[in-house]
Amino acid sequence: MTDRFRLDGRVALVNGASRGIGRAIALGLAEAGATVALAARSEAHLHEVAREIGGDTFVIPADLRDPDQAREMVAGTIERFGQVDILVNAAGAALRAPAETTHEADIAEIFASNFNGIAVACAAAGRHFIERRSGRIINIASLASFRGVPGRALYGATKGAIAQLTRTLAVEWGAHNVGVNAIAPGWIATDFTREVLAQPEVRERVLDRTPLKRIGDPDDIVGLAVFLASPAAAFITGQVICCDGGYSAG
Ligand SMILES: NC(=O)c1ccc[n+]([C@@H]2O[C@H](COP(=O)([O-])OP(=O)(O)OC[C@H]3O[C@@H](n4cnc5c(N)ncnc54)[C@H](OP(=O)(O)O)[C@@H]3O)[C@@H](O)[C@H]2O)c1
Numbered sequence: 001m002t003d004r005f006r007l008d009g010r011v012a013l014v015n016g017a018s019r020g021i022g023r024a025i026a027l028g029l030a031e032a033g034a035t036v037a038l039a040a041r042s043e044a045h046l047h048e049v050a051r052e053i054g055g056d057t058f059v060i061p062a063d064l065r066d067p068d069q070a071r072e073m074v075a076g077t078i079e080r081f082g083q084v085d086i087l088v089n090a091a092g093a094a095l096r097a098p099a100e101t102t103h104e105a106d107i108a109e110i111f112a113s114n115f116n117g118i119a120v121a122c123a124a125a126g127r128h129f130i131e132r133r134s135g136r137i138i139n140i141a142s143l144a145s146f147r148g149v150p151g152r153a154l155y156g157a158t159k160g161a162i163a164q165l166t167r168t169l170a171v172e173w174g175a176h177n178v179g180v181n182a183i184a185p186g187w188i189a190t191d192f193t194r195e196v197l198a199q200p201e202v203r204e205r206v207l208d209r210t211p212l213k214r215i216g217d218p219d220d221i222v223g224l225a226v227f228l229a230s231p232a233a234a235f236i237t238g239q240v241i242c243c244d245g246g247y248s249a250g
Pocket of ligand 1: 015016017018019020021022039040045062065090091092113140142184185186188189190192193
């Protein structure tokens, strides 16, 4: 039974792996037996995570705002290990601003960070997965994929796009045995949310609305990510699953 949750012999490419949720997922996939490739911009942080994981962990620095680097991240990992089985897209940037103060440059920047490179990476990995008739993609969406959140018009639009990319790739690639799902985290304590959660009124509002009465930790996302990457989730595709302490249930 427990073998269904193991990832021995699999190669996982995780971007956004230098810190926060991506780093926690990379550690979790490695603990479940996967060989891991780590991508993000800050090479020094990636090497720290690689040292923590040990083994044959591969560091491949990439700025996903550049489509060539997004493609190279996938190609470089395939070249290094001969295969990729799991792609986790956890890279992302925050943008909090009233919609009326945003401009074209903000739209271009946030879509480049949160969507464009990820879509390119999915296509590159998808070609490989289709050829091998096997593969899993796990995107990191957000509660803002579904709900209007004040001050997050552009960020929410990128995460809505990630949710829809997830469903559509699942529909297109299901016949090739490629599974595509997303995790929508609730409020998780990372660099991403540090500033906003430091505001007592925000923290209080979040805790009040969260049935489990705490802010999440990056480690809270790991179980679901490992499950979605594992043989146990073989019949699950096209889903955007909330992992939010119950926030979305209220
Ligand atoms: N924390 C939350 O409450 C929360 C809630 C919902 C969704 N999310 C989503 O979860 C994901 C991870 O967020 P987090 O909370 O772990 O934030 P984080 O701690 O700020 O980590 C963001 C990660 O993305 C990488 N990254 C950012 N821009 C990149 C780029 N252009 N190219 C490559 N890598 C890039 C960063 O690495 P470098 O800076 O080294 O490139 C870092 O590894 C994001 O997609 C975010 O939207 C977070």
